[in-house]
Amino acid sequence: MLTLHESHRWIDTAMPEETKSRATQAPIDYADASPEVRAVYDDIMTYRKTDWVNNYWKVLAHHPPTLRRMWANFKEVMGPGTLDPLTKELIYMAVSVTNGCRYCIASHGAAARKKGITPAQHAELVAIIGLANETNRHAVALDLEVDEQFK
Amino acid sequence: MLTLHESHRWIDTAMPEETKSRATQAPIDYADASPEVRAVYDDIMTYRKTDWVNNYWKVLAHHPPTLRRMWANFKEVMGPGTLDPLTKELIYMAVSVTNGCRYCIASHGAAARKKGITPAQHAELVAIIGLANETNRHAVALDLEVDEQFK
Amino acid sequence: MLTLHESHRWIDTAMPEETKSRATQAPIDYADASPEVRAVYDDIMTYRKTDWVNNYWKVLAHHPPTLRRMWANFKEVMGPGTLDPLTKELIYMAVSVTNGCRYCIASHGAAARKKGITPAQHAELVAIIGLANETNRHAVALDLEVDEQFK
Amino acid sequence: MLTLHESHRWIDTAMPEETKSRATQAPIDYADASPEVRAVYDDIMTYRKTDWVNNYWKVLAHHPPTLRRMWANFKEVMGPGTLDPLTKELIYMAVSVTNGCRYCIASHGAAARKKGITPAQHAELVAIIGLANETNRHAVALDLEVDEQFK
């Protein structure tokens, strides 16, 4: 195994081109993808019944093991289970809003709309997220002890 | 403009007893509560069909306007709407776990159990919260652009 | 009550137009607002002695109960009390910066300027926010025990 | 698929015992584990050259698919690669401290010690985590534009 120590220098020497670029962050289109990456893209499109793949996967594609691993996780966690698909998206949204992840709010907001969220449901979701963030801070500020009845 | 600096003392002078104590953080029991606080406690117990009030409200009770205000918010946001009661608790949990609020996880976990969450549903909730926190960071680390299709 | 389950489908079917749009996020101008929304806008402008309303309220306006509720909360929490108006804005800024909320930093930064914050005070605010975030992490990393004297 | 709606009630009815308990949070010891869970425990101990399994896995064990999935992720992400093992633990610690996860700081702190972290390295780690949290907030508070040279 090549160690960290061996792979870099403290002094600034000339860097090979590939380490200078930010190429790892450009989405890889289907046309430019390796067979291994295309296989995941194909599975994503089949699973979702769509003809395109969003940037999350197209940027992860720079590291195929991560692409494969995350897609497998995604299918297992977000696939059919005991919570219905829209509820799963609402939970995802609650986390993404609390973390302030703009991309995630856009992508899972779109997914929620695709699964039929109504404007009233969206408004309730936003209200609950806000209230929970408020009361979370109250609980912490006041150093509340967990009630016996909750244990 | 008169500055803030002029309005205080840097040196430590004797403080009135009530500002020294941490009394604001001790829960106020029904027996010790003012009529105004009891009125809110009564409404909480009636609304929830229970005979007790949890620490969140009993500590907020040190500032009756906040107690009243938060209970009114709570009823409006968490009351009947277009999302069902258990879904509302799951959203609350997703926020509370992401914020690391131990009290809130305990109290809303209890509420979710009361509303019938099954162990399998709880396991799925935890898995989704974890996955969303993971992919949120991927999206941020890779500075993903929002896809046109999501706009 | 219409439940979540009844309002959506797992399979992708045609969606009614209103659920496809992101219309809930477009600000609603006074001219286009319902009487109920206008009443809140009027109160905001009177209270603030201004002739315009900012986007926060104009987007919340898609769900009038939330608009009304949040404005009532805002007036109660940020209105006259024992902390002066500028101090209240500084606390709001400290939270907004820690959460990384760009909109909130802009809006409450403007409010702080309107209430007379000086550049030196702003620089001190930013320095304290930074230092507190630093020492917060030290305390957590080192798993510090709360001193008896602080209890 | 059983939907959320079908699995719970708004009204409080008697709950089956298993949903009332918090049993999902008690660690499952090897002696009490199913063969499927034991297989994962065995792999963990072999991989780590230890004779015990920590609570994270023993609590996840209540949902064997999550246990299996997370262990597979863990091995893939934290296993041999281009970053050395101690560096990986330092990154893990930086995240855990920033999120305020006490359990994670304890477990990955122990892992870092096992991999040879020195007190001086630990002190530097804590100092960097603190400084980064400080300057992160400065950058956000001041709404810094990304320099051309960084793009």
Next chain:
Amino acid sequence: MLTLHESHRWIDTAMPEETKSRATQAPIDYADASPEVRAVYDDIMTYRKTDWVNNYWKVLAHHPPTLRRMWANFKEVMGPGTLDPLTKELIYMAVSVTNGCRYCIASHGAAARKKGITPAQHAELVAIIGLANETNRHAVALDLEVDEQFK
């Protein structure tokens, strides 16, 4: 400079005692402190007009350069300036509550009491922190555009 690579092993070998202990986290009392650490403790007590030092400094003391550096930062940022001492503590509290740092809430809560915060002011502080956390999430969830007037 000793590099990371040289200081650890992938394989688990016997560790020197000092790396096994968690000694870096035990507070160092004055009696056990080196002259260099005592000099900082002395300055802390003189500056604060107290006869004791809290755990934050006593744990940092394991790495004297960090102890010295943080105390110098603390005096510069929290010392006399254009914001008064109590306001500075309120800002510190707002950050600490938002980050969920229990130790910091306890220590700066005590400092605020020492500087004369009243129960009513504390209640207002907590209410503002809560509200700001709530509206921060609304702003993010709704992807609000910054108003021209705020720029």
Next chain:
Amino acid sequence: MLTLHESHRWIDTAMPEETKSRATQAPIDYADASPEVRAVYDDIMTYRKTDWVNNYWKVLAHHPPTLRRMWANFKEVMGPGTLDPLTKELIYMAVSVTNGCRYCIASHGAAARKKGITPAQHAELVAIIGLANETNRHAVALDLEVDEQFK
């Protein structure tokens, strides 16, 4: 005690021009900088062997004491020590991604590239950050007890 309330004005009065501007956020170029600020810029460029200064320092320059203080901290914490320079950047990135600080990710990402990070190392960094954020939430959601072996 004289309260904060007495030291301010609730009503909007005319503000001096300097408090209205957002001038504190415009980067100060070398040509426009005071000698005291230039001295820090010079030291930054010498230390980094570059001929430019990034926006973080050029915006902090509006408050020279903060500029000087932060640069001194930066040199002490990020300078030579027992962790190698690239590892320090990885830790900085882990914090910045977890906090969602876009500027910091861009600037420390550039620093990591300058210090030789390879695309594979970057991919591993992102994967670890994601995984740690995921398991942090699991640990919190499940309220895990710290194992005896970790203490």
